Amino acid sequence: MAAITRADSTTKALWRRRLGSALRTALACSIVGFTTLYSPEHLRHMPAFPAFSYVTTILILSDATLGDTLRGCWHALYATIQIMIPSILCLWLVGPDRFTADVAAVVVTLMSFVVALPESTALMAKRIAFGQIVIVCVGTVVHGAKTGIVMHPIHVASSTALGALASVVAMLLPYPRLAYHEVKKSSKLYAENASEMLNHFVKAFCAQDNTAALDSISEAKSLFKAGAKQLLSIKDKQEGMLWERPQIRFLKPNYKDPREKLQELEIPIRGMELALTSCPSFPVGMIDEDLRDVLQSLKAEIGLKLEQAKCYASFDATTAPETQKNCKDESLWSLKAISSTEDVPASFFFYCIKLLQDGLPVAPNAEFVVNETRETHTEGSSESQNQNKFKCKLKWISSSLFLLPSLESLVFALKCSLSLGLAVILGLMYNKENGYWSGLTIAISFATNRQATFKVANARAQGTAMGSVYGVICSFLLQKSVNFRFLPLLPWIIFSSFLRHSRMYEEAGAISAVIGALLILGRKNYGTPSEFAIARITEASLGLICFIIVEILFQPARAATLAKAQLAQSLQALQDGIKDIVLFADQKGKATPTALRDKQKRLKSHINELDKFIAEAEMEPNFWFLPFHGSCYENILASLSRMADLLLFVAYKTEFLSQLSERFGVSWKQIQEPINDDLELFKEKVGHSLKCFEEVILIKSLAVLAPERQNRNISHDVESGRLPNEDVPRTLSPDEEEIEEILSSFLQHSKEVANSINGYDGEEKHLSQTVLVLNGLGFCISSLMKETTKIEKEIKELIKWENPTRNINLYEISCKLNATYPK
Incomplete structure (x- = not known):
């Protein structure tokens, strides 16, 4: 009953927060609307592009707090400063009368590339800057020689400032929403x-x-x-x-x-x-x-x-704050x-x-690690570390000076510039007067990370259509009361604010829906609403087509293909983590127990990337490709996530045991040898299985293996059932009996270690802690083996899904791979 009550209160709080955000957005749009429609004439003409004022308001204020709004205003100011001077210079050099559609497309492409390239610039600042570039260039083409070289960019800046100012005022009334x-x-x-x-x-x-x-x-x-x-x-x-x-x-x-x-x-x-x-x-x-x-x-x-x-x-x-431990937990220390x-x-x-x-154990401090490194590593490795540090510093300095942009930022800049340039030229060719909307539609759509292109484009197209149709209907109903056309916008803005939290439309569709209605009901002197709606929907479609084409050219790989490759990388990262499980570092260059934390973080980042690709692959259209097996990938992802959590616990335990080994010295290391043998057996079995999984996952098609073996003249001894150079066990992952055997051996050796600690005086608490840690370590390695078995089952199902006419035996596939591509 308490859980139900808490859930109800949480739901009510969520609705109140979203409704408050929607009302603030409606208030900000109302401020823009009344300023551009009913304010004194000299004030009304400064923001000559009220459409962009609405766009700026929606970008800054949607689901924002006071801190987010202040940050959004700073981004708007930064974008305006970044664009105004180059725009004035460009208009002065080319001349408004010679600013044709082709010239506009070239200028948009070049300026967008320069804006998009720096990694330090925030995405919102880039989006606002892209919109300003489109309005400045297309507006110059539309108005021709009448365009003011200085005043035209100032009008664009004023429109941006109005949207930002309206956002701040709406956020402060009646009281600010504080992050x-x-x-x-x-x-x-x-x-x-x-x-x-x-x-x-x-x-x-x-x-x-x-x-x-x-x-x-x-x-x-x-x-x-x-x-x-x-x-x-x-x-x-x-x-x-x-x-x-x-x-x-x-x-x-x-x-x-x-x-x-x-x-x-x-x-x-x-x-x-x-x-x-x-x-x-x-x-x-x-x-x-x-x-x-x-x-x-x-x-x-x-x-x-x-x-x-x-x-x-x-x-x-x-x-x-420190808590006082009044709990009498001596019974735990008697375990x-x-x-x-x-x-x-x-x-x-x-x-x-x-x-x-x-509380969680703190990793040994860096000074200890450095000292240990100096003792165990050679001078050559020290020089290598110094070189790596120098390279990192050089990379940071060069990126800071904007000399060597990363490949990701370069690709992003090329995508943005080409998409906007192509959208602008096509938009002006189709309808010169409404050529803004093809570029503006995608200017606020770009994201630095990979996104589900077709879903985003579909959501924006549907949102634009819904908003435009709503605007046309309201204009028809209120055609005799033109001054009241702005009122139907308020419920639509609230509805669109809730729409951004739906899985179907999300932010992209919601922003398009609200802007679609605002451009019809929140402005004057743009022609017949129905004709403008049709023209804008067409222009938006042109822009989205350009957006999709450029995205496909730069990122032709499907999300399903990337998910499969990322799965292989995750398995490789998991192998690296398993290899680094050690109880203590010796003089032979073994990894220290603290290195496992870094490997676990790396594995976690790979798993997060895999999660993103799986989500995108489930949303992308199949076309003529095999449908994505989402449930299988989700199960593998769940197992990998559990294994990442287990690796973190293993890191805590091995660090504790390593510190204990330093306390007791060489004799303790000798006691630990049997446990190390069990760990090595565990690492061999799980590591080999993961390696085979990775190799099998990377096969494009099982049909390729047979012709490849024939080309290499590789025979298969049917009677013995073995392949040449075969050196793999019959099962890829440990079965239940093997898991039980390894765990029983580990527990037996752990018991021997615990009995050995009894020989030290005054170490009763250390004994109990060691018992808990060793028992927990046994749980972790057994759970890791069980999760490996689960992953094998899911990978087998995945390969069967891709090859429905074949009998799948991962062991045989692994043997064929080893025989065809010997290491």
């Missing part, structure tokens, strides 16, 4: 969400039957999505908060991103979920009344910590090494709840 308060509220909601998840997980862990446990786990899982939304909200408002409180940026060098603080709560909670979903049955065998009491005490103490998190997570505090594999998830649950209580 600072939004972040504070989201942080509080996230902490409450984390507290509720903790309660559900502890309830599930102490449950007396499977039904009650699964119900609690299901309720907790449903809260993860809400928590992710809160973190995303904090991320979106973070920059706005820094604009509202610049002292945070300049006077607090140790300021920590609120999301980082809150994610420190999320990591252990995710670990608790992994542990509970791996429990074979409930009630948990190793838990007794003492441990149950300890859990409740720990839950109460962590609840206090979460209450404090509501106060510090979103503000200027750089560190969390012994376990021998049953069924108790491993429960032990990992205890580890995670202690991690939530004590």
Whole structure:
């Protein structure tokens, strides 16, 4: 009942926030409309392009806070300064009377390229600048010799300034919406969400039957999505908060991103979920009344910590306040090494709840790493490091001086410039008077990252059509009351503001819908509304066609193809992480345990890219291609995400064990050798499987393998069932028996290590910590092997989807690959 009440209050708060944002947008557009329609004549003529005033207002104010609005105004000012001087110079050199459509297209292309190239310029500033370029050039073509060399760009600048000023006024009335308060509220909601998840997980862990446990786990899982939304909200408002409180940026060098603080709560909670979903049955065998009491005490103490998190997570505090540990958790320190594999998830649950209580371990500081590097690496490697540092500095200096733009920024600049130039020339050829709209439609559409081209173009086309049709209908109904035509805009602006949150139209379609109606109902003296609507829809379609053509030319690869390639890269990154699992660094150049954190971050970035490609591939049209197997990719993505989380826990544990080995010296390293042997076996099996998965994924077609083997004269010994040079095991991923065997061996050796620590005086707490860490490490490696098996199953299904007439055996495919392309 409490969950339902909280969900209702959250939904109401969301609707209030969106309605408030919609009303502010409507107010800002009303200010622009009344200024351009009903203000004194001398004021009304300065912003000669009210359409662009509306565009600027929509770009700046949509779902914005005060900080976002101030930042948007700064971007508008920066874009105006960047464009005005070159525009005046260009008009002066060419002359308005000689400014033909061809010249306009060339100027738009060149100026857009210069604007788009710098990586330091914000995307909103670039969008506003693109729009100004289109209006200046097309307006000069339309008005010819009558165009003022100086006044024409000033009119464009005045239109931009009106939109920005209207946004600020609307944001301040009746009171400002502060990003600072939004972040504070989201942080509080996230902490409450984390507290509720903790309660559900502890309830599930102490449950007396499977039904009650699964119900609690299901309720907790449903809260993860809400928590992710809160973190995303904090991320979106973070920059706005820094604009509202610049002292945070300049006077607090140790300021920590609120999301980082809150994610420190999320990591252990995710670990608790992994542990509970791996429990074979409930009630948990190793838990007794003492441990149950300890859990409740720990839950109460962590609840206090979460209450404090509501106060510090979103503000200027750089560190969390200390909490007093009144919990009597001696029972946790009496835990012994376990021998049953069924108790491993429960032990990992205890580890995670202690991690939530004590906080995440801090990585060993850089000075220690540098000293260790100096001791273990040769002079040659030191020189290599110095060279790498020098190259990084050189790259930073060159990029800062705008000498060596990156390939991504160069491609983006070429796409923008060619799209706008082509749209402008085609728009002017079709309809000179309305030639603005082909370029303006796509000027505000560009994004620096890859986007679903067809979906964005479709959403903009539909939004433009809906807004234009709504404007024509309202104009027809109010043709006898022209002065009241602006009133129907207000509900449409509110409707479009809600439309931006729909999955079908999103921001692109919503902005096009509101601008489509504003251009008809919010202006005068543009001709018959129906004729203008038809002309604008056609012009917008021309611009979108240019946008699609250029996007396809520069990015011909389908999202489905990129998702497959990114999956292979993710598997490679996962292999690199598995290879770096070590308990301690020796003198042979092994990676240090701290290196695993960097590999885990790299894997996480690959997984995020894979997620984006999967989302885009599910939205792109199939045409004549094979449909995208979205469910299979989603399952693989889920397994990879869990493996990334597990790698992070492995990093925490190996760092702890490495520090413990330094405490006890060489004898401790000798004790650890059996555990290292188990880890090496685990790494060999999982690493080999992942390598085979990567190779199989990269095959374009299984039909290519047979002709290739024939061309290379490779035989297949049917009787032995083996291929020449075959050196792979019969199964790609470990089966249940192998997983059980490796885990049992690891637990046995862990027990021996724990018994060895008993020989040291005064190390009872270290013994208990080591037991928790080693048991948790056993859980992680067994879970990694299980997830590898799941990935094999999904990859097999994916290959079967692409080759429906073939019997798929990944082992045989891997053998053929090794025989055809020997390493």
